[in-house]
């Protein structure tokens with residue numbers, strides 16, 4: 001009799017145990033399904049960590065340079081579709097800092113859905129991280145590690161916290177004063193000179209108030225086309241108060 005009670009007690013105990021485990025497992029399942037639903041994106045759009053193969057590509061292609069102090073773990077690889085001005089869809093890719101990954105993916109999704117034209121979106125590694133060549137090719141990209149010339153400060157592209165869109169048609173423009181007092185005009189890419197006249201209408205032009213401008217600025221990015229000491233029409237970046245926090249941490 002005692003033995004029977006013992007067996008029944010044991011069965012009850014095991015039943016409770018199993019149902020608790022089952023409950024736990026289904027809880028876990030539903031919570032992971034919940035987070036997956038939150039991060040669900042349309043096909044062709046995703047965010048992932050830097051895989052070993054990609055990391056090798058970034059080192060060989062020179063965006064992740066030997067002196068890079070941004071940890072690989074803080075970078076994300078975005079896959080996104082984009083449509084060119086002819087209406088052709090392309091699979092694009094971009095490496096950004098994790099802090100902007102979700103926002104940039106959302107922006108690129110909305111640009112794609114609206115058929116906002118972006119011609120090319122491949123990693124700078126395809127150009128051996130050469131900015132001028134990449135801009136002439138109208139490539140859109142973000143992460144490319146570098147310090148600002150003659151400083152220990154990491155550039156915002158070096159942090160992966162700046163994004164350039166349709167670079168040839170939205171050039172960088174600045175006048176610098178040389179030591180002898182003469183002024184030098186800098187246009188990057190040099191082949192983008194024709195697109196400095198922003199009163200003209202042409203494909204791939206970013207304008208204040210257009211969809212690209214709106215989506216980036218809504219997420220807190222600043223547009224280089226609004227700067228007064230220089231113009232960088234292709235460029236959207238996070239404000240200093242955010243980037244400096246990370247840069248300081250990496251420089252420690």
Ligand SMILES: [Zn+2]
Nearest residue numbers: 162163164235
């Ligand atoms: Zn830029």
